[in-house]
Amino acid sequence: MNVIIPTKRRDKKTSFNKLVSYVSTRAEKKEGDVVSAEISNTHVPGTEYVTTPGFGRLISYVGRESQESSTQIISMSPEGIQRVLSGEVLCETNCFSLGSAAAEMNMTAMQNRHCKDAVYHFILSWQGDEDPTADAIFSSVRYSLESLGMKDHQYVAAIHRDTDNIHCHVSANRVHPETFRAQNMWNDADTLQKCCRVLERELGFKVDNGSWNMDEYGDLHRARRNMPAVPRGAAKREIFSDRESLHGYAVRETREAISHVDENGRLDWVSLHNLLHTSGLGLREQNGGLAVYDLIRPEGISVKASDVHPAISLPAMEQRFGGFQAAPPTFNPECPEDGIVTMDTVYMPQLHVRDQDIRRERREARAVVREILRARFDAYRAGWEKPDLRVRARFHQISSHCMAMKSHVRQSVRDPLLRKLLYRVAEFEKMKAMAELRLQLREERKELAETGTARPLTWKHWVEREALQGNVAAVSQMRGWAYRDKRKTRQQEKTVGQPNAVVHFGPADDAPLFRSNEHETHLLRDGTVCYLRGGQPAVTDFGDRVEVYVSSDAKSDRFNNDLAAELTVWRSGDHAVVQGEPTAVNRVLYSGVVRNLNNDDGRHFKVSDSKQQASVIATEIHYRQSDVITEQHRIERQPRDDENNQPSIALPRP
Template identity: 30%
Template sequence: MLAKVPPKRNDSKSSFKSLQKYVESRDVIDPETGEVIGWEKDSVSVETNCLDKDTAWREMLAVADMNGRVKDPVYHAVLSWRADENPTDEQMFEAGKAALKALGMEEHQHLLAVHRDTDNAHLHLMANRVHPETYRPVDVSRDYFKLDKCMREVELAQGWAHDNGPYAVHERGGKKVVNWAKETPQEWHKEQREKKVKQPTKSKDFEYRTGNESLHTYAQGQPKQDAKEALSKPGATWQDLHQSLARHGLELHPSNDKKNAFRVHSKADPEICIKASSVAEELGGGKLVKRLGPWQEPRPEIQQEKAKREYSDQRPKADPKRDPNAREEKRDERAAERRELRERYTAFTEEWKTAKAPARAAMYEDQKQRRQALTEKTQIPARNDPNQWPIDRTEKGALQRGRIRYSGQACRTERDNQGRARSLPAGAPAVVQGMDSRPGTGRRPRRNAAGSRLGLSGQAHGQRYAAGGRASGARPAPWHHGQRAARPGEAAPRHRPG
């Protein structure tokens, strides 16, 4: 027996409803076409400790909502038996309850479903990590080891064959006990790391993105075994290695000028390649040169030899747990169909682009001319050329009220006796309603020679101050921010003490 914990979702948004729908129902497959035409509910054996199996996911969700700190309360595990083993539903439910007890969730809400639609009978386990009474979540860390130990105990109790895993059954004192398969857990972890094949990131991304088989996965199968077998023979040569790879549509080429590092290329598409050392350690550059001598090109007859199999990036990835060899021919047929469809699509795209190229070029040229004409029509004149700036009535009124200044220009404005704006040469002192009109000075009131602020009591003060004098016996009224200036023919506003 084996226990597997499927990977969690990256967004931590697993759903009780979706999981229960999956474990309770099975796809309905058309026997003639092999297509999925629907799904059938209540086609599997289900056992739960909830009030009813139809409301199980609602009950679990209601309990999980009582603890808002638990981000993902859904727990899912699969218990699988060997292909030659056919346990009853009761035996599978007993194994599921034993697994819940090993995880510390025997009192938690759960649902068990038996599936027999594959070569291996298996049990789906759905549980709520939140306790229905205390609302505390259970810690499921190291659950793989807890479940594996439980599987060995179930195998002893029900009489199943022992599978490999971190735990094993040992004979001690005439009794069978379950303990670590190695002397220490560290030794078992080290052995597993050595067995595990490290897949390159690009190959992993390609398979995840397309669902097709990468060159790395393809080379890890029979091509790797044949290459290692060719190298293990006494008196092995470069030609033996080339021939072992050529049978699978692969080629070996140096990746540098020194010819001490190599890559495995696909004959069908030479641009697709991987490092030779990623296929097997024996294919590393240093080891090959040390064993076979200096690099040698494959003979012409080997290059022209027809391969028994060829790699295709349109070939769907195989599922080694379900069909390692049964559907190889169908997968090759689907790969050929995908490749043909891709070629047809590429040819159609190129033909369409060629037919539309003149019209597209004419459209781009027309848009360019229209954009150029629009740019010339609405071109903004330079800021240092006041003659190119037309002033309409709105701008003229704003200038008269002293609310707009063209900083950086060669002209400044000042109110005259008729309340109209006139131009002054650059550098001449100017006062607009008691404000400094020079660029960068801000809205600060101007002061006269005596240090008093120039008020907005009338146009006479502004005129005499601009001329360098001061009205006799008249004292400028203090200026306040937001105070309106006196208009022509209007008495100056009185100062409000503040």
């Protein structure tokens, strides 16, 4: 069994009046019911205005009373405790009668002007598979009141059996009917929890969860809390706005997995970061502890890691695994298998709490239909056959026709000259028919290529075709790809950062791939060339633009700018615009000047912007006239690599 104590108002004014009014309206007067004038004007005993109202409506709700219900006294004890059947609800009270119980409690409460709220209400509830007797329930009520120090106080208890769990409402008066002193209800929740454990042992009820446990010797011990309680802010968000909080999402997605990893001894900093990352969450140090935050909105709210799971608090993790370790990189060029963890789910604060089960069901259903879609594609690839245009047979048919014409001429024409002439006509017809067949085959192959039947479709193209035909799973798969691309872009922006200088070029104005002595060159499948320095992206060539990123030291910054200038030089020069921070733009332009002064290979650094180009020319003329560039600063361009046929650059600065 367990106990429920409804929350009371903080202003000490009719703490239960509005709540019981709301509950009773839902129970008996629904929104669709018609309100009768006769019923609304009928006087109900116990509803007069008194100093401490609330007993009338509370007793009405507890007893499920209505104007049509009838009361019947079942039994009465020598102590004055009577049991009354009110409709279908069995009640017990120590007042004179159930009908006057609310008025008696109100009159008693008026004798204590210091007690602003004399209504005390709690609920004893049993598990769904239990069916306790009325004697056991009312005995539990009297024992609970006695444990609270309210043995002789006025009370009304009612058993409700119209729900899944049998429960008993107990409404009691805190003011004593003889001394008129109000009972102090401090620590009442613990007292009632202890009562539940004792009653479970004495009356044979099933043991339920609670704040107190009873051992085999009958001693009560405080129950250890396995998991922390929900923070007040997260609880308010989910209750009042019906929106899932970040704490609720983190607990739902990661708590069970963290417990499983911790129990198997596989919990450490790296596994914790990866586990959180799969759910779209991150871990960072914050305010002297650890905080779990949303990777999509890192600047938003965060929750304490210990509130998500006590095993991942900062003291617990440092004691077991040492100091805090940051999350591994999303991509490690030296070890590509490190950091490759995808996000399976993300936190969506706009969704309602009630949508959690629906989202899970839809996600599972989406996975099933996508597996079916993939199976259909595999069946399509396995059963695909190349269209047969019968090329050999059609050419052979033309040749056979020509041979038949010659045979007919040979048998029917006796003149050698005329026969030779007809042979030439047959050959001409053959050549003409073959030329027409080649043109026809070209058109047929073109039609097959346009319709996509010349070769088997790829997975992506096949899904696009299915989506055009109205397949919902294919449309969902395409949206999943789009979301994955956006996620990769966000991760790349987060890892690399924003460039401080960008050189824009015209379309299809490409440059060769360089083997720089100061950079590591990586060519991606989409044609993007990444130049890394120290394992970090330094310069990236996208074809239509070159991005230069912030460097940690001045030396690396010079090498990056020199490489950007070299990549600009090897373009056509028709269009080149340098944009970004003014300081970073000037550094790229200065590297272009250095390149023009040091290299005499016929290629010159120039930009389309007139002001920038004028600055480049003026700087170059100034250094040439001042004879700053001496022979020791000049270098010859490195010879091309004969094997790769790619230029190798090493650009010192003057």
